[in-house]
Amino acid sequence: MAEPANHRSLRGQLLLYVLPPMLLLWGVNFYWAYHSLHDAVTRAHDRTLLISARMIGDRVRLEGERIRVDVPYVALDPVELDTPGRIYYQVLDDQGYFVSGFDDFPAPPQNRERTAFYPALVSFRDVTYLGEPLRVAAFYQPVVSVDGVGKIALVQVGETLQARQSLFNELLTGALWQQGLLVLSGVLMVLLAVYAALRPLSELQRTLSARARAGKRRRIDPAGVPTEVRPLATELNNYIKRLDALHQRQRRFLADASHQLRTPLAVVMARVEHALEQSDSQQWHDALTDTRNTTRATIRLTNQLLTLARADRGGEIDREGWQPVDLNALGRRVCLAHSAAAVAKRIDLGFEESPHDAHINGDMTLIHEMLANLVDNAVRYTPGGGVVTLRVLGSEAGVVHVEVEDDGPGIPEEKRMRVFERFYRLHPEDTKGSGIGLGIVRDVLKLHDGSVQLADGANGQGLRVCVTLPRH
Amino acid sequence: MRLLLVEDNHELARWLSSSLTGDGYAVDWLGDGQQADQALQQESYALVILDLSLPGQDGLEVLRRLRARGQTLPVLVVTARTELDDRVTGLNMGADDYLAKPFELDELRARLHALLRRTQGYAGQTLTVGNLSFDGVNRSFYYGGEPLPLSKRESALLEVLAGRAGRAVSKEYLFEQVFGMEDDVNPEAVELIVFRLRKKLKDTDLTITTLRGLGYLLDVSNQGG
Structure with missing residues (x-):
């Protein structure tokens, strides 16, 4: 049977329907993971950054009219210890005069929106400092002296991004691997399922080809195939039955036809050979006349046999050519x-x-x-x-x-x-x-x-x- | 008269051309469709006997090209494919008649005569049935050499029957041939003419048989006794 060339295998088609959506899901999932991981890492690091800033803020005091600060080195530790990152800070008084830290640290923007995560007076932002991207936590620290004079100091702590980047990369790689494994096992499961589901079909095919090889009238047991394939098996059985019947009729026809056609040929042969042994022209003429009559009958018979073969459609009404x-x-x-x-x-x-x-x-x-x-x-x-x-x-x-x-x-x-x-x-x-x-x-x-x-x-x-x- | 026989079976072609040559035709035989196509462009034939299954070029293709060139010579298609489709295709493509293999030589001769008469008339030919003969030049019948006195319509009807002697001719066909497009003529008029013809042929060896509901058939009557 000739199959249309553009028909893929069932297995291929099933994979075609399952694989691209899975890859698309993987992509969407990756996009989500990227953003949520980025948010999580940012928030976690912002917290440590704020702690460092607060530790510095705790050490801000008033000496008379002037704000002083003793920066504890432990405040700079949490970041510097575990990564190759660096930390920068700056403390300004409420007039904007430099108190401590790096004097060229970028100033906080005016009217910055504050995040909902942190109390008022705290803000985060991304800046570039000394040619490096920095994450900066800034907050205002009220300072009250013993004699009740109150002032406000601005504390800014900036951190280079290596630490958060490496953490983010680490988390993202992990997530990617996990999801990749998930997709891969999904594909494997689909393949297995497809193979298992199609096995009855393969078995059907094996049965049929075994049948063809053995030339036997073996039928497919409809009870032995899944429900979905059962109508196919039944139809195949009917088809096989019709084919067998047709085959049998054709064999009978061939046997009949060969008998019917060989007999007159034998008659002609015998008649001609007999005439060849004679020498009388009258007998030759008689033999030729007989031969013509036999041939005439054989022609009619042949035409009839061909008509019979043409009319044989296995007892079914077939309106082709009507x-x-x-x-x-x-x-x-x-x-x-x-x-x-x-x-x-x-x-x-x-x-x-x-x-x-x-x-x-x-x-x-x-x-x-x-x-x-x-x-x-x-x-x-x-x-x-x-x-x-x-x-x-x-x-x-x-x-x-x-x-x-x-x-x-x-x-x-x-x-x-x-x-x-x-x-x-x-x-x-x-x-x-x-x-x-x-x-x-x-x-x-x-x-x-x-x-x-x-x-x-x-x-x-x-x-x-x-x-x-x-x-x- | 020159005929082209296009037939790829050598043996059949050999005996056919031999018989037809014996009948007085000049027969060219070709066994290949392409060659036949060439020959039909270069030579002039009175008729083509064309087999459909041919090497080189299918017979139907030869026929199609022949008609596409505007050549009108009669084509008698001969084929072993007996399906009616082939017949219809062949006739649609411009075949003039159709004969299924195997056929009898007499049948082929009758078809050839009919086709040639249809295209060339009786000019110079003499038509003979038994002792009856028809002179195509002065269009008159003779019986045993003596002129047969027939009316114009009797003569026309006998001409049609004699042209197809031994074969049935339907009453409708006779009517068309004898009366043509004439109005106000009853189809039963054919019966009257046949009745008169029978009387005039009473003492001859010819019989016009009535085929009930079909038509008439002219034959030499000594066969049936």
Whole structure:
């Protein structure tokens, strides 16, 4: 069976449906993880930065009018200890005069929005200092002296980003690995599931190919396949059954046909060889005449066998190639074609067309062959001086009847069923007939859902074959 | 008269050309579609007998190209493919007649005659059935050498029947051939002419048989006794 080239395998298709969404989900997930990790790392580090700032703020005191600060080195530790990062600070008084730290530290912007996470007077921002990006915590520290004078100092602590960056990288890498593993195991599971789900199909395929190799009529056990595949298995079984039946019919046909065709060839061979052994030209002439007659019969037989093979669609109605067929016109054509033979035999071959519409739908060639066989049989078996009539009756709505009536010897009632069998001959000694003419009639009718009846001819003499064809 | 026989089976072609040559035709035989196509462009033939299954170029293609060139010579298609489709295709493509293999030589001869008459008329030809002969030049019938006195319509009808002697001719066809497009003529008029013809052929070896519901057939009557 030829498969369309653009059909991927089921496995491939399932993966195609599952993999891209999974990769997309991975991407979305990564985007979310990136941002939430970044937020978390920033918040954690901001807290330590604020602690450092507060530790410095705690040491701010008033000496008279002036603000002083002793920066504890421990305040700078939390950052400097664990990373290659550096920390910078600056303390200013409320007039903006430098108190301690790095005097060129960038000043805080005015009216900065404060974050909701920290109390008022605290703010965070990103700056660039000495060519390096810094995260800066700034807050205002109220300073009250013993004698009650109050002032406000601005404390700023800046930290280089290496520490948070390395933590962020570490966390992100971990998250990526985790998610990657998750996606990978997801894909593996999908593959496994696909493989497991498709296994019944593979088994079905193995069964079928084993069947083909063994040439056996092995059927698929529908109970042994999953529910979803069961209709397929059942249908396959039906198909196999039809195929087997067709195969058998073809074998029988071949056997029949070879017998039927070899016999006349053997007759010709024997006749010709016998003539070659003679020397009398009259005998040669007789042999040639006989040979021509046998060949003529063999030609007819071959045509009939081919028609039979063509009509065999496994007993099913197959409307391929059907067309409107006017039985009035076809009946006339068939009669005209046989009239010379009838006249030579002094048989009155007549045609009676229907005054009604006699169109049906069907296979023109086969219906033509069927009618030709009926008329041929009638002319063949009716003695000289007899009457043969083909009659089309089209007055009924759903069907058209065609009758072929003769006043020949007829067929005894008890043998009427048997004459439709292939190669059945009413008179076995009669070698003119092929024995398949009526077989063709039966097969063509079966193909068109029609029927045939055999009855006595007019006045109880001869035979009347009545064929009924649905108009479809 | 020169015929082209296009047939790839050598043996069949050999005996066919031999028989047709014996009939007085000049027969050119080619077994290849391409060669046939060439020959049809270069030579002048009265008729082509064309097989459909050919090497080189399919017979239907040869036919299609022939008609595409505007050549009108009659084509008799001969094929072993007996499906009606082929027949319809062949006739649609411009074949003039169709014969299924295997056929009898007499059948082929009859078709050839009919086709050639249709395209060339009886000019210079004499048509003979039994002792009856038709002179195509002065369009008159003779029986045993003696002129047969026939009316114009009787003669026209007998001409059609004699042209297809031994084969059935439908009443409708006879009517068309004899009366053409004439109005006010009853189709039964054919029966009257046949009745008169029968009377005039009573003492001859010819019989016009009535085929019930079909038409008529002219034949030499000594066969049936």
